[in-house]
Amino acid sequence: MSDLHLLTVTELVARLTSGACSSVDAVQALIARKQATDGELHAYISLDEADALAQAQVADARRAGGDSAPLLGVPVGVKDLINVKGQPCSCGSKLLRPYTSPYDATAVARLREAGAVLCGRLNMDEFGMGSSNENSSYGPAYNPWDTARVPGGSSGGSAAAVAAESAFVCLGSDTGGSIRQPASFCGCVGLKPSYGRISRFGLTAYASSLDQIGSLSKSVADAATMLQVMAGWDERDSTSLDLEVPDYAAAMQQDLTGLKLGFPQAFFVEGIDPDVADAVNAAVEHCRELGAEIIDVQMPHIKYAVAAYYVVATAEASTNLARFDGVRYGDRREGGNPEQLASCTRAAGFGMEVKRRIILGTYVLSSGYYDAYYLRAQKVRSLIRKDFEQAFAQCDAILSPVAPTAAYPQGAKLADPLQMYLGDICTVPVNLAGLCGLSVPCGFTSEDMPVGLQIIGPAMGEEMLFRVGHQYEQATDWHTRRPGIGGAA
Amino acid sequence: MKQDLVPTVGLETHVQLNTQSKIWCACSTAFGCPPNTNVCPVCLGYPGALPVLNEEAIRKTVISGLLLECEINLRSKHDRKSYFYPDMPKNYQITQFDQPLCLGGGVDIEVDGVKKRIRLNRIHLEEDVGKNTHYDHGSGVDYNRAGTPLMEIVTEPDIASPEEAFAYLVALKQILSYGDVSGCNLEQGNMRCDVNSSVAPRGSDTLGVKTEIKNMNTFKGVRDALAHEIKRQIREVKGGGVIRQETRRWDDLAGQTASMRAKEYAHDYRYFPDPDLMPIVLTTEQVDAIRASLPELPAARRARYVSDLGLPEYDAGVLVADKAVADFFEATVDISGDAKTCSNFIMGELMRLLNEREVELVDTKLTPESLAGLVMLSNAKKVNNQGAKAIFEKIFDQGGDPEAIAQVEDLVVEAEDVIAPLIEQVIQEHSGPVADFKSGKAAALQFLVGQVMRLSRGKANPQAVSEELARKLGGK
Numbered sequence: 035m036s037d038l039h040l041l042t043v044t045e046l047v048a049r050l051t052s053g054a055c056s057s058v059d060a061v062q063a064l065i066a067r068k069q070a071t072d073g074e075l076h077a078y079i080s081l082d083e084a085d086a087l088a089q090a091q092v093a094d095a096r097r098a099g100g101d102s103a104p105l106l107g108v109p110v111g112v113k114d115l116i117n118v119k120g121q122p123c124s125c126g127s128k129l130l131r132p133y134t135s136p137y138d139a140t141a142v143a144r145l146r147e148a149g150a151v152l153c154g155r156l157n158m159d160e161f162g163m164g165s166s167n168e169n170s171s172y173g174p175a176y177n178p179w180d181t182a183r184v185p186g187g188s189s190g191g192s193a194a195a196v197a198a199e200s201a202f203v204c205l206g207s208d209t210g211g212s213i214r215q216p217a218s219f220c221g222c223v224g225l226k227p228s229y230g231r232i233s234r235f236g237l238t239a240y241a242s243s244l245d246q247i248g249s250l251s252k253s254v255a256d257a258a259t260m261l262q263v264m265a266g267w268d269e270r271d272s273t274s275l276d277l278e279v280p281d282y283a284a285a286m287q288q289d290l291t292g293l294k295l296g297f298p299q300a301f302f303v304e305g306i307d308p309d310v311a312d313a314v315n316a317a318v319e320h321c322r323e324l325g326a327e328i329i330d331v332q333m334p335h336i337k338y339a340v341a342a343y344y345v346v347a348t349a350e351a352s353t354n355l356a357r358f359d360g361v362r363y364g365d366r367r368e369g370g371n372p373e374q375l376a377s378c379t380r381a382a383g384f385g386m387e388v389k390r391r392i393i394l395g396t397y398v399l400s401s402g403y404y405d406a407y408y409l410r411a412q413k414v415r416s417l418i419r420k421d422f423e424q425a426f427a428q429c430d431a432i433l434s435p436v437a438p439t440a441a442y443p444q445g446a447k448l449a450d451p452l453q454m455y456l457g458d459i460c461t462v463p464v465n466l467a468g469l470c471g472l473s474v475p476c477g478f479t480s481e482d483m484p485v486g487l488q489i490i491g492p493a494m495g496e497e498m499l500f501r502v503g504h505q506y507e508q509a510t511d512w513h514t515r516r517p518g519i520g521g522a523a
Numbered sequence: 524m525k526q527d528l529v530p531t532v533g534l535e536t537h538v539q540l541n542t543q544s545k546i547w548c549a550c551s552t553a554f555g556c557p558p559n560t561n562v563c564p565v566c567l568g569y570p571g572a573l574p575v576l577n578e579e580a581i582r583k584t585v586i587s588g589l590l591l592e593c594e595i596n597l598r599s600k601h602d603r604k605s606y607f608y609p610d611m612p613k614n615y616q617i618t619q620f621d622q623p624l625c626l627g628g629g630v631d632i633e634v635d636g637v638k639k640r641i642r643l644n645r646i647h648l649e650e651d652v653g654k655n656t657h658y659d660h661g662s663g664v665d666y667n668r669a670g671t672p673l674m675e676i677v678t679e680p681d682i683a684s685p686e687e688a689f690a691y692l693v694a695l696k697q698i699l700s701y702g703d704v705s706g707c708n709l710e711q712g713n714m715r716c717d718v719n720s721s722v723a724p725r726g727s728d729t730l731g732v733k734t735e736i737k738n739m740n741t742f743k744g745v746r747d748a749l750a751h752e753i754k755r756q757i758r759e760v761k762g763g764g765v766i767r768q769e770t771r772r773w774d775d776l777a778g779q780t781a782s783m784r785a786k787e788y789a790h791d792y793r794y795f796p797d798p799d800l801m802p803i804v805l806t807t808e809q810v811d812a813i814r815a816s817l818p819e820l821p822a823a824r825r826a827r828y829v830s831d832l833g834l835p836e837y838d839a840g841v842l843v844a845d846k847a848v849a850d851f852f853e854a855t856v857d858i859s860g861d862a863k864t865c866s867n868f869i870m871g872e873l874m875r876l877l878n879e880r881e882v883e884l885v886d887t888k889l890t891p892e893s894l895a896g897l898v899m900l901s902n903a904k905k906v907n908n909q910g911a912k913a914i915f916e917k918i919f920d921q922g923g924d925p926e927a928i929a930q931v932e933d934l935v936v937e938a939e940d941v942i943a944p945l946i947e948q949v950i951q952e953h954s955g956p957v958a959d960f961k962s963g964k965a966a967a968l969q970f971l972v973g974q975v976m977r978l979s980r981g982k983a984n985p986q987a988v989s990e991e992l993a994r995k996l997g998g999k
Contacts (some may be wrong), residue, residue, distance in 0.1 A: 269575065
């Protein structure tokens with residue numbers, strides 16, 4: 035078996051450019067690696083091998099013709115809720131299993147233009163609703179470090195595949211931590227860009243004011259490459275921002291001398307796993323040694339973030355998911371009349387957690403409850419945004435844990451959704467405030483499960499994430515450690 | 524119990540804007556295309572598709588607001604209104620809940636010589652839905668219409684009779700046509716009305732329980748349905764019954780309204796701001812620029828026709844009623860320089876033929892150039908009235924140059940030197956009537972004119988002949 039699958043995107047691009055390997059070689063290596071690992075991991079929902087190889091051949095032909103697009107021939111896995119023309123896009127839901135996407139998401143179109151081979155649909159919590167990937171209608175994905183444990187969610191399949199090297203890089207989406215938390219649980223790099231940085235057009239909406247497309251990768255440099263390709267204004271997304279996209283690769287090279295990094299204690303919630311706290315504290319120390327100044331910043335409203343998040347997100351979701359009625363697409367269940375058609379389709383098609391969140395969201399928007407829930411949650415959101423504004427007046431980036439714990443055993447929190455929701459405490463404030471966040475590997479627990487460090491930057495300040503993340507990564511070797519699954523080299 | 528019950532009526536009128544593309548996507552708004560041909564992931568509500576607001580739709584709504592004397596909200600937003608129905612692709616409608624684009628305003632009407640202002644509450648911009656068709660074996664949905672920009676124009680409860688409702692709709696249509704914001708084509712469903720009505724004792728402080736008649740698409744239907752519904756409510760109340768708050772449907776054939784569904788449990792639409800769209804922010808400068816480009820409204824135009832063109836009030840009123848006709852009139856006057864003759868042709872021949880043929884001006888071959896040519900031909904007395912009418916019908920049906928038509932059809936009146944001997948001949952041959960005329964019987968002159976016309980085979984100008992005869996015979 036070739037060892038091409040071990041490469042980062044940066045390394046693969048170098049080999050493709052030099053002619054040391056072809057895109058077809060890379061796709062074949064990936065397929066072989068998937069075959070070796072996915073029986074245990076279930077990271078993929080599907081992978082159309084023939085189509086992937088055909089795309090790779092086209093990429094190789096482009097290269098032979100002198101093309102040198104930045105991702106030419108690089109296989110990219112896609113979380114199953116991002117539309118790729120001609121591919122399924124079930125969103126992990128039973129309801130959308132028969133649906134084939136008629137169009138490319140803007141981020142996908144930009145990847146295509148950059149030469150990427152769009153290869154595989156990655157497992158996820160249904161419609162992005164979950165933190166453990168246990169809410170997939172296809173069955174859970176498993177953590178490559180310990181398959182008895184969850185990979186995190188909702189982009190659990192993407193994180194598991196990247197960590198197990200059955201994908202070079204994957205797209206994920208992050209509404210409340212759905213990229214960063216699984217990245218932390220699986221020991222890879224997870225980037226949630228600022229709201230508006232990447233077009234949401236083609237990303238199946240969970241909570242429109244919080245969703246962002248991002249990447250799960252083996253290195254910070256790969257995350258920067260992916261963002262460079264996907265970022266920028268899109269006329270088809272009114273919430274995308276018309277701002278210059280900086281040169282991320284250049285920003286990454288600057289050292290940490292003179293940087294002020296905020297380290298708020300507010301993220302160290304009660305019940306945090308001491309191993310996680312130790313790893314994060316050590317990482318912060320490491321950043322100090324690399325030349326950064328660590329300062330304390332106050333974030334008094336973080337404690338309300340989870341409550342506000344679950345009101346705002348479910349409210350938006352309750353309407354975003356209303357379109358899945360079986361009339362135009364999806365797994366239709368006939369009823370005697372249109373109302374029953376919709377109701378039967380939804381009853382049969384949605385899983386438990388999705389139903390729970392639709393009901394919750396419907397409730398908080400109901401007449402008479404709107405002010406008490408939705409409006410109040412929006413006020414909390416403003417306060418959290420202000421907390422961050424004040425913090426960023428004093429520092430360049432903020433460091434925190436990604437989650438209070440490392441990956442937990444399958445089923446551990448399934449019966450208690452509230453416990454599961456509380457695990458999102460460190461990540462949801464970033465979405466509520468529209469900021470960017472990066473999860474980078476920073477150590478292991480005593481049970482050898484990976485721990486992530488979260489770097490939070492101001493809105494549109496991804497350069498800072500890459501700078502801190504890359505400098506830290508280059509000074510440590512956490513990111514080079516790989517799980518032993520599938521007979522890893 | 525005897526009481527004088529009076530109706531209170533308010534209208535919600537949905538007006539489709541005549542933008543080229545839909546409100547959230549680039550799909551065409553063309554009417555009458557095969558089902559589901561003007562659709563895309565956005566207007567079909569596919570997963571991941573996002574709306575982007577059509578700026579032309581904002582502009583046309585602002586134009587409407589200014590023409591209807593509304594206040595333009597410099598900051599408005601769109602909200603989601605949730606309810607399930609198969610014709611609605613997202614199962615929420617994007618509309619404007621608490622911050623509409625336009626507030627207030629009004630429409631002036633006149634019924635039986637009484638002038639009145641119907642105040643508006645608001646105008647908001649929303650999306651139209653698709654269209655359901657029911658067959659024996661099931662139902663079909665056509666989403667071509669889904670996402671057509673729609674203004675909802677809401678009145679205050681200022682309307683007091685079916686006639687006022689009718690007058691309001693006619694005036695509204697006239698203004699919107701002038702603004703070129705909508706096709707205003709009722710057959711194509713460009714204007715659809717929800718009618719709210721209630722009755723209460725005269726002088727009462729509170730309104731009665733209201734009913735709503737949904738989706739009326741003719742003005743006559745609104746008038747008839749309202750007349751029936753008010754009668755029904757009065758009969759109900761006088762008979763000791765109560766009016767239920769409900770939605771009713773107008774059955775045009777049966778000539779009555781019938782209950783559709785009770786509204787006692789008000790639908791909870793769960794409005795909240797649409798997170799996919801940014802608030803609409805307008806500047807005073809933008810609104811002023813639109814204001815500066817507004818077309819002249821019918822009332823102003825009518826006044827100008829009277830003061831500047833010297834037309835009678837009546838002529839001016841008829842001409843401005845339809846913007847297309849008024850525009851055509853002005854273009855014809857610009858070429859011919861004769862407002863009154865243009866007006867006579869338009870009010871006479873044009874209106875008659877439009878009615879007879881049941882067509883609109885755009886459907887005819889008539890151009891300002893051809894009518895102006897006819898006006899000049901007629902003023903130069905090269906054709907007589909009868910000839911002019913014949914030529915008008917030709918240029919109306921087939922187009923063409925009036926002068927050429929006059930030649931081909933042999934309608935040019937004979938020159939004076941051809942007619943003069945004929946007049947002499949008639950005077951010689953009809954001494955009786957000549958004597959009658961001379962002795963004061965004016966009617967005898969008509970006979971003599973007729974004889975000249977006969978001799979000329981209709982190619983004389985009767986008015987000129989009449990004048991010449993009278994001069995020769997020494998009458999007036």
